[in-house]
Amino acid sequence: MSAENDLIKLYSGRILALATDMPRTTRIENPMASAKKRAPLCGSTVTVDVNVADGVITDYGQDVKACALGQAAAAVVGANIVGLTVEQVQAGRDALYAMLKSDGPVPPAPFGDLEVLQPAKDYKNRHASIMLAFDATLDALHTQQATA
Numbered sequence: 001m002s003a004e005n006d007l008i009k010l011y012s013g014r015i016l017a018l019a020t021d022m023p024r025t026t027r028i029e030n031p032m033a034s035a036k037k038r039a040p041l042c043g044s045t046v047t048v049d050v051n052v053a054d055g056v057i058t059d060y061g062q063d064v065k066a067c068a069l070g071q072a073a074a075a076v077v078g079a080n081i082v083g084l085t086v087e088q089v090q091a092g093r094d095a096l097y098a099m100l101k102s103d104g105p106v107p108p109a110p111f112g113d114l115e116v117l118q119p120a121k122d123y124k125n126r127h128a129s130i131m132l133a134f135d136a137t138l139d140a141l142h143t144q145q146a147t148a
Contacts, residue, residue, distance in 0.1 A: 019071035035139035039128035070129035093134035
C-alpha cells in the first residue's frame with residue numbers, strides 16, 4: 001500500500017495543473033520540421049512541429065498523448081520553447097535527464113518549472129514519458145537543420 005500511496009503523491013496538484021493547462025497544443029500547418037517520439041514501455045507519444053529562423057525556434061506545436069508526468073513536462077517545454085536555439089533545448093533536455101537519472105540539480109531557466117518532476121526520479125518506468133517532449137523537439141530541430 002505504501003508504494004501506491006507514493007505514486008498517488010507523485011501526481012501532485014501542481015503536476016496535474018500543468019498537465020491540464022498545456023500550451024501550444026495545436027499542430028503547425030506546414031511546419032519546417034516535425035517529429036514523433038514514443039515511450040515503448042507505456043506507449044506515450046509526443047508529436048511536435050517546429051518553425052525556425054536564424055537558428056531560433058519561432059513557432060512550436062505539439063500533440064501529446066502521455067501520462068500526467070509526460071504532459072507536465074510537455075507543458076513546461078511548450079511554454080518556454082519559442083525563442084530558444086537548439087543548443088538551449090539540448091541543455092534543458094540534458095539537465096532534465098540528469099535530474100531524473102543521477103540526482104542532478106533542477107534544470108535552469110527557462111525550464112526551472114520542471115522541478116515539479118523531481119519526485120519522479122524514483123519511478124524509472126516514467127522517465128521515457130517525461131523525456132518525450134524534449135526528445136521529439138530535438139529530433140525535429142535536427143531534421144530542420146539537415147534540410148536547411
